[in-house]
Amino acid sequence: MRFVNGARRGLLAMPRAIPLVMLTLCACKRYPESYAPPPQRPNFEDPARWERVIHMTDVDAPDHFVADIADPLAANWRWSGKRPMVHLDVPAQEGLAQAPLPQTQMSRTKLAYHIEFAIPQETFRSTGPVTLTFLVDGHALDVRRYDAASPYQFEKDVPPEWISSGGDLRLGAEIDKVFSSQGRTYGFLLIAIGLKRN
């Protein structure tokens, strides 16, 4: 009977011992104290496949604004003025020469101007149909008329000679009629603008 009692005492003592054992084992962990920041990785460009569309929701979008784009972000768009403009840093053409671009589904040789925007009811009621001129570094790429309030997307290949190697490229759009209220001018709702390969 003494053994039986002893066994019971031993068994009952075990659950209390388990956390202690686990704690002891965990105390021996070889956690690192801390790390210093590692060597900073280089940025790898791929000029042959480079493209850049600036979404108004992008964290760095304001860094690309040149003119006529309102600062506050609403949902995924910002108000434009009459002639919104952004700039892009085009990689150097030497890169293109070093990495001949294969013609694949994933990439195209030509860069296309790409813009997503909307004409809202609020301005359309006042302006009626509007005409937009799409601009690349001062060149008029195309002119389109829009007869209804609606979201739109426009895309067109840019003549390669308009894109300067390693330079600062300006993309924009100009609306012929704007809506004015309380001293402010409203053009259209800009969602995204940039250069795209497909």
Added chain:
Amino acid sequence: MAALAPLIGALLTVAACYALGSLLLARLRVTLARAEKPPLAFTLGAAVLHLAIFAILTLHIAYTPVLGALLGTILAAALWSGEWRLPQRLEECRTDSRFTRTVRGLFFAAAATFTLVYFINAWAPEISPDGSSYHLPLIARYLRIHGFEAIPTSLFASLSQGVELVFLPAFAIAGSLSGAALSGGGSGAALVHLAFLMALALAVRAYGQRTGHGLAGNAAALLVYLSPVAGYVGTTAYIDVATASIVFAAFYWTQIWDDDRRNSLLICVGLLGGYCYAAKYTAAVMAIYGAGYVLWRSHSLRAAALVAGCAAIMAGPWLAKNWIYVGNPIAPFGNSVFRNPYIHPDFERRLIAFLQDYGLSDRRKLPWMVFVDGGVAQMPLGPAFLILPIGLLALRKRTGRRVLLPAALLLSTYFSNIATRFLLPGLPFLALALAIACEELPFVLLVIVLFHAIASWPRILNRYVTPDALVLRRTPWRAALRRQSEDSFLSAVPNYSAARFVERTVPPGEKVLAMGGVADAYTSREILVDYASAFNEQLSDILSAAWDEIAKPSRALVFRFPEHALRRIRVVQTTAAPKADEVWSVHEFRIYRGGREVPRSGEWKLRAFPNPWGVPYAFDNSQVTRWRSWETAAPGMYIDVDFQAEIRADQVRIETSTDNPDLRLRLEETDGAGRWIVIDQKPEEFTLTPEVSLRRSAAYELRSHGVRYLFVRDADPGAHYYAQDPASWDFTPVARAEGATIYRIGR
């Protein structure tokens, strides 16, 4: 010699196990019946031999002559001492009826026929997926460096390898004699495994005799021995049949002790119980069973402690090895408790979830797969076992109750992995229960066994199992005799061709990142299987960040605050993730002042919880590497930056991906007293469009991590992105075959 080498290696190893067991039994003054000694001495000897080989590997003296000398010494000692001999046959009073003798004759004929098929299959080059992808490659690796080494790139290296270490001398000797380490050595290992299968059947038969259920013991032994799962596993370099053999021996020793009550028997109970853990984690329940059974029957804590102590001798080295090499004694499990940089808790969670269903959506289909066609359970027990519930009738008898208790215990672990082979440790007990339940009707037993034999015969099996079920489908005697080339025999083996493709294409010494398993045994190149370790998973994650939309850095969470001096800040995750697979990740942690990033200083001290080892990835300026919690996101996880001096800032930006959308972050700083105070807990969310080439960044990272080759099957995730435009990744397709491409990273 190429054909004989595996036989010599296996024969020496099996004989040494038996001899060592016999010597130990003599030392302990344990007497066994003639039928009991071969299987029990063999398994006991295997347990002790595995410890000796563990010591050899620890000392880094695992050379073939050393292993040969060890086996030779054991054999010489047993022969010299006379302990090799079997006990005298007892005078038996033959009262069996003619019918019973006929049944025994038929049983013997079935066993002999299957033994021939098994022997030839085991003798042929190794074909099993697990044997060729990790059981044998690990042995080969130990032999190459003559001892253990840390293998942080394979979770399999952390599993206990008690059976593999018994394969090791056979593998080494056969490999040396044949000149083909992998082919010859693999066959040597498989032949040793066959010896375990035979020992299991003999032990079951002997147990029947010991308990007065001779015919039932014979029938149960055959039910186990002829089972398709045992036939396949026991003739390859898997370890599950050996585990079953060890488990049954552990049980057997408790029964011998219960009959005899000598303390020396407790040593055998403990050693075998501990060896169960060393063989396979799920079998560890037998160590608990052994100690518990002894405590229950003897009411002696001292006796139970002796069992536990002996078990610890067997299991302890494996716990210590893992503790030393990977900081987790029970690796690759328990990573949330014993956190380490080698296996992610998230992977462990996914692995456990997968093993519990293998993608099977309807559990009701499982019994059919387990018993009949294999299916996702991989191998069938055999349709004869569909009547297993009848075995519950054995509860009427004492022996029946005794075998059903460990059966229940072993079955309790089955649903942790539903592959049929995980039923093998419990199978002998279930077979015994079934046979005991039917033993009063010998004709019924005969029908059951004969049906089982017919249904398990390779040609018949082929008619009802699924095409990809792992069963013996033929008797490859030409391959066994090495009259058929290894290449042509193995070409049908999944992943063999892939391994040879890697071997042909990749230069020696190079590491290959593979999105899935390759038969590693057949290549000398180091294969980093994408899921097999934290390191490999990190590399795979780097690639994913360059093509997988949800893994790309596409979100920026911005904390804005009035510019002021900061000494130490941290971002804390405050929400319990609604889904278990939602892991917190941070590609980059940037600090800004006036719109310009504050340059990172080497003086900064970075910390994170969990996964403190990964925190540099959030501060390396690479958008394809990321710190991840690698476990389900929970409140209290953090990344901490101690600037070591005051800096001025007005913004903290966390760049992350869309695969952790439900998490909420809070920015804190320390006040003058070192207490954490909240700066902001409502970051603004923006999108992030990287301007750098993520693909080239990924290639750079892989090279930086020492990986210059990628093995991608056409169906692997991301495969078409690499194939469509490899140049955009800085990949060069080097070769293509077998529905896979090998890329060299960099040009």
